Structure formats: C-alpha cells, structure tokens
Amino acid sequence: MTDRTLRGKTAIAGIGETIYYKHGQSPDSEFKLALQAIVKACDDAGISPHEVDGFASYGDDRSDGPRLAAALGIKELKFSNMFWGGGGGGVCGAVGNASAAVATGMADCVIAFRSLAQGQYRRYGRSGAAAAVAGDDAFLFPYGVMSPAQRFAMKITRFMHDHRIKQEALRGIALACYHHAQKNPNAVMRGRELDEAKYDSSRWIIEPFHHLYDCCQENDGSAAVVVVPAERAKDMKNKPAYVMACGQGGDHRSAAPVHNMPNYPSSHFGKLAPRLYAMAKMAPSDMGIVQCYENFTGGVLMSLIEHGMVKPEEANEFLVKDNLIVEGGKMPLNTSGGNLAECYMHGLELVIESVRQIRGTAINQVANNDAAIIMGGPMVTPVSSLILGSEATL
Amino acid sequence: MSDSYLPAGMPAPAPHIDGLSKPYWDGTREGKLRIQKCRGCQSWQWGPEWICHRCHSFDLSWEEIEGKGIIYSYQRPHHPVHSALNGFGPYIAVLVELPAYGIRMVGNLLGDRLQSVPIGAAVEAVFEHHNDVTPPYTLVHWKLT
Numbered sequence: 001m002t003d004r005t006l007r008g009k010t011a012i013a014g015i016g017e018t019i020y021y022k023h024g025q026s027p028d029s030e031f032k033l034a035l036q037a038i039v040k041a042c043d044d045a046g047i048s049p050h051e052v053d054g055f056a057s058y059g060d061d062r063s064d065g066p067r068l069a070a071a072l073g074i075k076e077l078k079f080s081n082m083f084w085g086g087g088g089g090g091v092c093g094a095v096g097n098a099s100a101a102v103a104t105g106m107a108d109c110v111i112a113f114r115s116l117a118q119g120q121y122r123r124y125g126r127s128g129a130a131a132a133v134a135g136d137d138a139f140l141f142p143y144g145v146m147s148p149a150q151r152f153a154m155k156i157t158r159f160m161h162d163h164r165i166k167q168e169a170l171r172g173i174a175l176a177c178y179h180h181a182q183k184n185p186n187a188v189m190r191g192r193e194l195d196e197a198k199y200d201s202s203r204w205i206i207e208p209f210h211h212l213y214d215c216c217q218e219n220d221g222s223a224a225v226v227v228v229p230a231e232r233a234k235d236m237k238n239k240p241a242y243v244m245a246c247g248q249g250g251d252h253r254s255a256a257p258v259h260n261m262p263n264y265p266s267s268h269f270g271k272l273a274p275r276l277y278a279m280a281k282m283a284p285s286d287m288g289i290v291q292c293y294e295n296f297t298g299g300v301l302m303s304l305i306e307h308g309m310v311k312p313e314e315a316n317e318f319l320v321k322d323n324l325i326v327e328g329g330k331m332p333l334n335t336s337g338g339n340l341a342e343c344y345m346h347g348l349e350l351v352i353e354s355v356r357q358i359r360g361t362a363i364n365q366v367a368n369n370d371a372a373i374i375m376g377g378p379m380v381t382p383v384s385s386l387i388l389g390s391e392a393t394l
Numbered sequence: 395m396s397d398s399y400l401p402a403g404m405p406a407p408a409p410h411i412d413g414l415s416k417p418y419w420d421g422t423r424e425g426k427l428r429i430q431k432c433r434g435c436q437s438w439q440w441g442p443e444w445i446c447h448r449c450h451s452f453d454l455s456w457e458e459i460e461g462k463g464i465i466y467s468y469q470r471p472h473h474p475v476h477s478a479l480n481g482f483g484p485y486i487a488v489l490v491e492l493p494a495y496g497i498r499m500v501g502n503l504l505g506d507r508l509q510s511v512p513i514g515a516a517v518e519a520v521f522e523h524h525n526d527v528t529p530p531y532t533l534v535h536w537k538l539t
Contacts, residue, residue, distance in 0.1 A: 127476040130405055136441060138407035138415065142533055143502050144400055145487050147475040154467035154489045161467070161513055207470035207484065257441025259489050260498050264466070 005279050006096065008394045009103040011233035011240035014045025014226035015352045020188050020343035024119030026220035034063035034115035035071060037222035041111065045226040046237035052226070054079030054110035056098040058090025059346050063115045063222075079107035083248070083384070087148065088293050088339075089377030091347035093384030096246025098227040113224035114348045123218050124148055139258045148295060149215055152379040153206045156298030159265035160209060163312040167209060169319040170297035171199050173333065174213045174340060176324035177294060180364050181337025188217060189341035214297040216339040223348035225355070234391075241355040241388045244371070245279035247272040248384035255381045267302035267378030272385060277308075280371075280387040284308040287387075288368030289357045290331055291350035292375045294339045299378030307375055307385065326364040335364040347376045351386065358390050398522055399502045399535055400485060403478030406524070406531055415442045417456040422532035425521045429497065431457045440497035461519025461534070463490040466498060468511040484508065490517055490536050504537040 016037045018028075026033060042049045049072045055065035056079065065080030079101040083090030091114070098110035118124065127146040132138075145151060159165070178194035181187035194213055202212040233240035254261045254268045263270065277283060284307060292300045301319065304310045309331065310318055324333040336342045336353040343349055354372035356362040362369075372388045409416040421428035430439040434451025438459075445452055467489040474480045486503040488511065503511060504520055517536040524531050 125475060127405070132406040132408040134408040135410045135415070137405075138409070138419075139441060140500055141405040142400075142407050143487050143500055143535075144404065144471060144476070144479065144485055145469075145500055146405075149473075150469065150471055150475065150487070153469035153471075154487070157469060158467040158489075158513070204470075204472040204484075206472065253447065256447075257443070258498070259500055260440055264489075264498070 010099040016040030023218040030117035033222035037224040041224040054107035058083035088346040089380040091376035092386035093248035115222035172319040175321040177340040181341030247276035250381040269306035289372035293347040438495040463492040466491040
C-alpha cells in the first residue's frame with residue numbers, strides 16, 4: 001500500500017485567475033475566460049501553453065479539454081478528464097485527478113481549471129422555466145425545493161438542531177470571509193464590508209439559518225492551476241505547492257434519491273477526511289491554512305467539523321470572527337474572501353489562495369504557512385478535499 | 395388549480411423518462427402512497443431505483459404504505475427562485491421520516507405558511523390533485539396530526 005499514494009509526487013507550479021465579475025458582467029465569453037486563466041497560469045509557471053498535455057475539470061464545465069487543446073495548439077493531448085457531479089464538489093478532485101495523471105506518467109503537465117459565466121448561461125440560483133420535471137427532481141421541484149440553497153437547507157437545519165449550534169456561528173464564518181475580501185483587489189465584495197448588524201438585519205433567503213450573507217455569490221470568471229511532477233517543480237519559477245493528499249467521494253449512499261442518504265445532516269466528508277489525513281501523514285492541527293468552500297455557511301460549519309478542525313460542542317464558542325481572521329485569529333479561514341466575498345469560482349479560488357499562502361505572497365498572509373487544507377463543495381456528492389504543503393512538509 | 399399549496403405555474407412532476415417512478419405517480423392519482431419493496435429481502439426502498447441496494451435483486455414490487463411520519467427537518471424559503479413564486483412569500487417544505495419503512499419523503503407542510511415547525515412532530519400525508527392540467531398529476535403534502 002505504501003507506494004500507492006499521491007503524497008509529494010506532484011506540485012502546483014502555476015496559478016491563473018481572470019478578473020472576477022458579478023454574474024452577467026463579464027465582457028468575455030466563458031470559453032475565452034477559460035483560455036485567459038490557463039494562459040495566465042502557464043505564464044505564472046514560466047512555461048508555454050504548448051507544454052500543457054492535459055486538462056481536468058469538474059462541475060460539468062462547458063470548456064471541454066479537446067477544444068482547449070485545439071485552441072491552445074497543444075501538440076499532444078494525453079489527459080482529458082471530468083469529475084462527475086454538479087457544483088463545486090469536484091474542485092479538489094480535479095486537482096487530484098490532474099495529479100494522479102502526472103504522478104502515474106499518463107501526462108506531464110496538466111491544467112486543472114474551472115470556467116463559469118453565469119451571465120452567458122443559466123444562473124445557479126434561479127430555477128429553469130421547464131413546465132415539467134422528470135426523475136428525482138419531480139419529487140422536489142413541485143414542492144419549491146429547487147435551488148442549491150433549498151436542496152441543502154434541510155441538512156443544515158437538522159445538523160444545527162442535533163448539535164444545538166446557533167445562527168451566530170454561521171455569522172462568524174460570513175464575517176471572516178467578508179473581512180478578508182476587503183484587502184483583496186480581485187474580490188467582488190471588496191468595498192462592501194459586513195458587520196454583525198448588517199448580517200442580522202439582512203433578508204431571509206431561507207429560514208432558519210440562511211440570511212442573504214450565508215449564501216455564495218453568483219459570478220463570472222475562470223481560474224486554473226498547472227500541475228507538474230514534484231521534481232520538475234523544484235526548478236521552476238515559483239515556490240512549489242506540493243500535493244500531499246487528495247480525497248474524493250461520498251459516504252454510504254450519499255446520493256440516495258429524495259434526501260434518503262443514511263447520514264443526512266452531513267457535508268459528506270466524514271469518511272473522506274481520515275483518508276485524506278492518512279495520505280498526507282498530517283493531522284488537522286498541522287493545517288495553518290484553512291480554505292473551505294462556502295456554498296452556504298452551514299456547509300462550512302459541517303465541513304470544518306467533519307475534517308476535525310472544530311468540535312461540534314465547541315462550534316458556538318469558536319466560530320466567531322476574531323478566531324477566523326488573519327489578524328490574530330486561531331484559525332484564519334478563507335483568507336482571500338472565498339466564494340462568499342471574493343468570487344464564486346466554484347472553489348478553485350480557494351486552491352489558488354492556498355498556493356499563494358504557501359508561497360508567502362498572499363494579501364492576507366498567515367504566519368504558519370507550510371500546510372493548507374481545502375475542502376470542496378460540502379453537501380453535494382461526490383465531494384473532495386486537498387492538502388497542499390511546502391517543501392518542509394515533504 | 396386554485397386551492398393548491400403553491401401557486402399555479404410551478405413545475406409539474408413527470409415520471410423518470412425510463413419509467414422508473416411511474417408506479418409512484420400512478421399511485422398518487424388514486425390517493426395511494428406506493429414505494430418499492432424488494433421481493434428478494436423484503437426491505438423497503440425509497441427513492442426508486444432499478445435494483446435493491448441491499449441484496450441486489452432486480453425483483454422489486456410497488457406496495458402501498460401508510461402515509462404517517464414525523465418531521466425530520468424543514469425549511470421556509472423566502473426568496474422566490476421560480477417565476478411562479480414571485481410575490482407569493484414564504485412557504486414550508488418538510489422532510490418527513492416514515493419510521494415504519496425506514497425512508498424519508500419531501501413535501502410541503504399544509505396550513506399557515508408562517509407557523510413554527512416542530513422537528514419530531516407527527517404528520518400525515520395529504521393528496522393534492524391537479525386535475526385541470528394536461529397531463530393531470532397529484533402531489534403529496536403533509537399536515538400536523
């Protein structure tokens with residue numbers, strides 16, 4: 001078993017992001033955004049896009065690998081991969097799949113990316129206009145359970161009920177994300193500070209627990225990372241962020257139809273997290289950089305608990321802004337603003353922020369920056385997580 | 395239909411394209427709640443699937459069950475995400491556990507849309523027939539008992 005691991009075999013050598021826009025405000029098409037992010041990531045890595053030989057994405061990304069390869073003049077496409085499942089559950093999985101391809105020699109230089117123009121295509125937060133819905137949706141849509149927020153709200157309600165966790169714990173998460181976005185020039189919510197009063201008085205999206213500020217944005221943009229073999233990354237332009245572990249998947253029947261998954265009040269990381277830490281040979285306490293995908297703050301709460309970062313009985317006390325911000329916080333969270341306040345780039349912005357933190361070039365730089373955990377797409381299935389590390393963690 | 399819980403214009407349910415859930419929707423038209431029961435291991439299964447996840451038998455029957463359960467979780471959406479809900483205001487969706495069968499079902503909680511929703515409260519199924527649409531269909535809601 002010991003050699004069947006990703007640990008330390010690959011690294012992220014380049015990162016690229018477009019300008020992040022509110023949905024509908026990108027002047028460029030979704031596919032052009034993808035190309036922009038990929039070209040930037042290659043430039044950051046100090047390579048030509050012609051050296052890329054693979055693509056990995058998730059969330060049913062419409063910018064498919066073969067078209068990208070043709071557009072970029074890729075000489076030989078060796079890996080073209082899509083992670084099943086909607087939403088951002090595949091964000092870390094895409095990086096893991098790219099790493100798996102590189103680690104096993106299937107490809108040598110793989111881009112993991114996401115491109116999303118919700119203005120050009122349908123918004124996630126609006127239901128389609130179909131007169132009838134078939135399949136599993138037929139058991140949900142006619143009852144007004146349609147949007148991602150509505151699909152997940154009852155998981156959060158039950159989890160909060162079971163563990164007696166209060167709204168204020170979710171508020172702490174939202175405040176920290178908005179706080180970190182204020183210094184980030186590429187954060188869509190820069191200049192829109194959030195305080196307790198503004199959070200408390202914001203409108204309900206869904207009772208209980210989903211105020212406006214508990215919900216992610218809807219955006220246009222693209223982000224990409226370059227994954228190469230670890231030995232190559234050592235000699236490249238930027239300090240490598242080594243892929244120490246990736247976990248992906250779901251709990252027992254977590255995709256059971258009509259909300260019948262056995263472990264219902266869950267972000268679905270319970271089985272994955274121990275595998276993740278075992279592969280990385282690290283523990284939750286090693287993670288100085290903590291990035292957690294916020295579709296909704298309740299998902300962050302469950303993710304942090306299921307990854308062992310917070311105990312449920314301590315959540316009310318611990319999840320306050322002062323503990324979650326970079327200035328003196330015990331566990332700085334989503335240091336670029338995340339999906340809530342930087343951009344809903346389906347979580348890939350969290351991977352990129354983790355790389356900046358490991359390099360020491362983040363705007364809200366943490367001091368303990370050797371290891372990063374990224375938790376992707378809570379409550380969907382499959383989900384995925386990633387641990388990145390500096391050379392010191394190898 | 396004027397006395398439905400949610401406004402006219404909401405998406406109508408249609409069976410799976412491959413026919414998987416047709417017996418359920420046919421049952422609701424008759425005011426009956428039917429779910430799958432495995433003839434191999436006698437266990438109940440919901441939502442519908444072509445195989446029993448326990449014993450892998452493909453021999454699944456559709457049996458009528460008693461529409462009694464308890465509220466396992468709930469939500470009260472305020473923000474309208476569908477055009478039919480514009481201006482309608484908050485409504486309640488519940489996740490109902492049916493302990494006799496080890497399954498859960500999703501529906502609306504009838505009554506005051508602003509009522510408090512007690513997790514653990516007993517509920518029973520109520521059939522809401524939509525007869526004046528083509529094709530007609532029937533939704534299954536829940537009310538406190």
